[in-house]
Amino acid sequence: MTILSDREITELARNNDLIIPFVDESVSYEDVDCGPLIAVEAKKKVISYGLSSYGYDLRCANEFLVFNNLTPTVIDPKNFDSRCFKKHVGDECIIPPNSFVLTHSLEYLKMPENVTGICMGKSTYARCGLIANITPLEAGWRGNVTLEISNTTPLPAKLYAGEGIVQVLFFKGENCITSYARRGGKYQNQIGITLPR
Numbered sequence: 393m394t395i396l397s398d399r400e401i402t403e404l405a406r407n408n409d410l411i412i413p414f415v416d417e418s419v420s421y422e423d424v425d426c427g428p429l430i431a432v433e434a435k436k437k438v439i440s441y442g443l444s445s446y447g448y449d450l451r452c453a454n455e456f457l458v459f460n461n462l463t464p465t466v467i468d469p470k471n472f473d474s475r476c477f478k479k480h481v482g483d484e485c486i487i488p489p490n491s492f493v494l495t496h497s498l499e500y501l502k503m504p505e506n507v508t509g510i511c512m513g514k515s516t517y518a519r520c521g522l523i524a525n526i527t528p529l530e531a532g533w534r535g536n537v538t539l540e541i542s543n544t545t546p547l548p549a550k551l552y553a554g555e556g557i558v559q560v561l562f563f564k565g566e567n568c569i570t571s572y573a574r575r576g577g578k579y580q581n582q583i584g585i586t587l588p589r
Contacts, residue, residue: 395446396507396562402443404504404562412500415442418449439516441556448560449514450497450537454553456485457494457585469588485551487522487543493551496585497537497558505532506567511539511558521545524558532571535582 396404404410419442424434441449457477465473477494487493503509508531513524525540539558543549551557573580578589 393508393563393565396564398443398445400564401448401562404507408504409502410504410507410562411448412502413498418442418444439514439552439555439557444559446561448562449556450499450511450558450560451555452539452551452553452557453496453498453536453584454481454483455495455585456480456482456551457587458485458487459491459493460488461491472588474587483553485553487541487549487551489543489546489548492540492542494585494587495539495541495551495553495557497539498554500536500583501529501534501560503529503531503533503572505571505573507531507562507564509560509562511537511560513541513558514556517541517551517557520549522549522551527558529560530572530577531568532573533577534573534580535586536584538579538582538586 402416405414418440420438420440421435422438424436441451458480459476460478463473463475465476485493509529511524511527511529521544523542523544527537529537541551579586
């Protein structure tokens with residue numbers, strides 16, 4: 393297997409809809425709308441997203457499920473109790489101390505039959521004690537990526553919607569015998585946040 397470069401990621405994004413929407417550069421600053429009466433261009437610093445040398449930084453959506461421990465239950469991946477989460481929609485999300493949130497990528501991915509990806513946390517968040525679960529994107533899988541972000545600190549921590557949240561590294565190999573699509577994986581074509589099935 394070989395890791396894909398920015399050139400190969402761009403080609404797959406443009407010709408095979410690998411990443412929708414696709415940003416063909418690394419974005420660290422965004423324009424700020426100052427209104428029609430102010431002629432000054434303003435920019436704000438963001439946690440980077442878009443294409444990098446050998447990967448792609450996905451953005452965080454503005455939908456969050458914040459875990460709470462107020463529901464007296466056992467966490468069971470085969471029979472998950474959705475009451476363990478409180479829904480939050482907004483440009484920012486506060487993760488309680490020693491807790492986690494689920495969110496999803498703004499981008500929709502369509503993995504080719506000979507490419508697999510690995511989502512890893514961005515170092516900006518990791519340096520604040522926020523850890524993204526390493527998530528595989530199997531060959532043939534499609535959907536928004538459901539992301540779990542843990543706050544390992546004893547203090548509340550903040551996530552920013554619309555900004556970088558994880559980096560995906562793409563690896564190309566020979567076509568596999570059984571792709572995620574061919575075996576009918578249970579998270580195929582997921583939209584938004586998908587709880588354990």
